[in-house]
Amino acid sequence: MFNPAMDQDRVHHLAMRQEASARRALLPAWPRPDKELRVVSLEVDWVRFSTLNHRTKSEQMRVITQSGRSDLFTADPLGVEAQAEQYAILRGQDGFEDIKSDLKERGQQQPAVVTAEGVLINGNRRVAALRSLYLDDKVKSARYVMCLVLPADATMPELVDLETELQIAREFKEDYTWVNEALLIEEIFNREQKDWNRVSSRMHKTSNEVRTQYEKLQQLHQLVDLSNGTRHHADFVDNESAFTELAGYVRNKPAEEAASVRSAYFLGILTGVNYRSLRNLRRPDASTLVRSEIANNVTLAPLLEQQATDANDDLDILDDVLGEKPNALGGDLNGVLSFFASQGGKAETAFNGSNVSLSALMSSVGSAVDVAAEEASAQQQDGKAVTAPVGFVTEAIGKITKAAKALPKARTLVGWKEADFKAKLDELKAALSDLEVSA
Known part of the structure; x- marks a missing residue:
C-alpha cells in the first residue's frame, strides 16, 4: 500500500518504469530479509535529491541560518526551491569536479538507490555530477542514472539505517565530513535511547570511536552557539584535529579547567592557530596565559577593555555555553571570545575607536595565542628539567x-x-x- 504522503504521480511513474524493467539486483545493506530490488534507468533531472541526506546536514544548517528559513528543506522537500538549494550544496562540496571527471570517463559503476517516489537515498553526489554533465556540459551519456528502487512502504528508520549501512559499505561509500558523520551519530544516539553499543553497531565502529565523534560535536555546538548565527557547523570541517584533542582532554576534567582550555582552544580555532600549538594549552591556566599575552600587547590590550564592557550583557549566555565564570582561574576570555565568535563574514570591525581589518586583528590575536602556547611549552620543558635528574x-x-x-x-x-x-x-x-x- 502506497504512503499517502508521497507524490502519487511520481510513485505511479516509477512503478510503471519498474514494470517495464526485468532487471533485479541485490542491495545487501537493505535491512529487510528480501534484499532483491528492481533496477531502472531514470532521467537525471527527474530524480530528486534527498534533503534528509546526512552528508549535507551541516551545509543545510548553514543555508537555513543564512536565509532565516527554518523550513527551507522541509516545507516542500521535492519543490523547486529546496531542490535547487540541495543541488547547489552538492555541487559546492569538495571533490565534485573529480566525481564529474570520473563519471565522464568511466560512466556510472554502481546503481544509486531511490525511494518509491524517486528520492535518492544513496548516490546524491553522483547524480548531481551526472546532472551537471548532462545539463551544463551537454554530455548525452549522462542523461540517465541507474537506480535500485525501494518498496513504497519503506519507513524513515529503515531509510536512516540504510543510509548508515551504505556509508560503511565500500562499494557505495561517499566521504562524509567529520561534522556530518558526527551529526548522524548524534541522531542515531538520540533515537537509540542513548545506548552507545547500539550506536556503534549501527555505525560499524567501536563505542569509543562513535562517542569521540559525538563529544567533538558537542564542543562544536558550543562554539557555533557563541557566534549568534554568524558561524556554522560546516565552517569548521578543517578543524577536526583541534576538536579531537579538545574533546579528549576535557572529557573528565573539572568544570573550571575544562572551561579554561575550551576558551583558549576556541579563540585559537577562530584566529587560525595550528592545533599542534594549541595542544600546549591543555592545562588549567590556559585562558590566563592567553589573556596575559593579549594584555601585554600594547596594540591588543584595548581589546580586553572594550570587549569586557561589550560582553557584560552576554555573560549569562556564555556561562551557559562554556560553563565558565568571569575571572575563573585568574583570566576571563569571555569577552574576547564572544567578540570573535560573532564576527563571521565581516571585512572590518570597530576596535579602539576606529574601523580595522578583521583579518589583521584576528591574525594579531592568533599570534598572541601562539606566544601563550610557546610559553606553556617552555614551562613544560622547564618542569621536565627540574624533575629529570631524580627521574x-x-x-x-x-x-x-x-x-x-x-x-x-x-x-x-x-x-x-x-x-x-x-x-x-x-x-x-x-x-x-x-x-x-x-x-
Missing part, C-alpha cells in the same frame, strides 16, 4: 636492582664474561662519582 637516578636504581637479581644466574651460564662485567661496573662507579661531585 634518571630512580630509573638507574631500578635497573641496577634488576641487574643484581639477574647476576647469579648469568654467572652460571656458558658465555659469561666476568671481566666485561667488572669493566662496566667500574664505569658505573666512575659515573656515580661524577654525579656526587656535581651534586
Whole structure:
C-alpha cells in the first residue's frame, strides 16, 4: 500500500518504469530479509535529491541560518526551491569536479538507490555530477542514472539505517565530513535511547570511536552557539584535529579547567592557530596565559577593555555555553571570545575607536595565542628539567636492582664474561662519582 504522503504521480511513474524493467539486483545493506530490488534507468533531472541526506546536514544548517528559513528543506522537500538549494550544496562540496571527471570517463559503476517516489537515498553526489554533465556540459551519456528502487512502504528508520549501512559499505561509500558523520551519530544516539553499543553497531565502529565523534560535536555546538548565527557547523570541517584533542582532554576534567582550555582552544580555532600549538594549552591556566599575552600587547590590550564592557550583557549566555565564570582561574576570555565568535563574514570591525581589518586583528590575536602556547611549552620543558635528574637516578636504581637479581644466574651460564662485567661496573662507579661531585 502506497504512503499517502508521497507524490502519487511520481510513485505511479516509477512503478510503471519498474514494470517495464526485468532487471533485479541485490542491495545487501537493505535491512529487510528480501534484499532483491528492481533496477531502472531514470532521467537525471527527474530524480530528486534527498534533503534528509546526512552528508549535507551541516551545509543545510548553514543555508537555513543564512536565509532565516527554518523550513527551507522541509516545507516542500521535492519543490523547486529546496531542490535547487540541495543541488547547489552538492555541487559546492569538495571533490565534485573529480566525481564529474570520473563519471565522464568511466560512466556510472554502481546503481544509486531511490525511494518509491524517486528520492535518492544513496548516490546524491553522483547524480548531481551526472546532472551537471548532462545539463551544463551537454554530455548525452549522462542523461540517465541507474537506480535500485525501494518498496513504497519503506519507513524513515529503515531509510536512516540504510543510509548508515551504505556509508560503511565500500562499494557505495561517499566521504562524509567529520561534522556530518558526527551529526548522524548524534541522531542515531538520540533515537537509540542513548545506548552507545547500539550506536556503534549501527555505525560499524567501536563505542569509543562513535562517542569521540559525538563529544567533538558537542564542543562544536558550543562554539557555533557563541557566534549568534554568524558561524556554522560546516565552517569548521578543517578543524577536526583541534576538536579531537579538545574533546579528549576535557572529557573528565573539572568544570573550571575544562572551561579554561575550551576558551583558549576556541579563540585559537577562530584566529587560525595550528592545533599542534594549541595542544600546549591543555592545562588549567590556559585562558590566563592567553589573556596575559593579549594584555601585554600594547596594540591588543584595548581589546580586553572594550570587549569586557561589550560582553557584560552576554555573560549569562556564555556561562551557559562554556560553563565558565568571569575571572575563573585568574583570566576571563569571555569577552574576547564572544567578540570573535560573532564576527563571521565581516571585512572590518570597530576596535579602539576606529574601523580595522578583521583579518589583521584576528591574525594579531592568533599570534598572541601562539606566544601563550610557546610559553606553556617552555614551562613544560622547564618542569621536565627540574624533575629529570631524580627521574634518571630512580630509573638507574631500578635497573641496577634488576641487574643484581639477574647476576647469579648469568654467572652460571656458558658465555659469561666476568671481566666485561667488572669493566662496566667500574664505569658505573666512575659515573656515580661524577654525579656526587656535581651534586
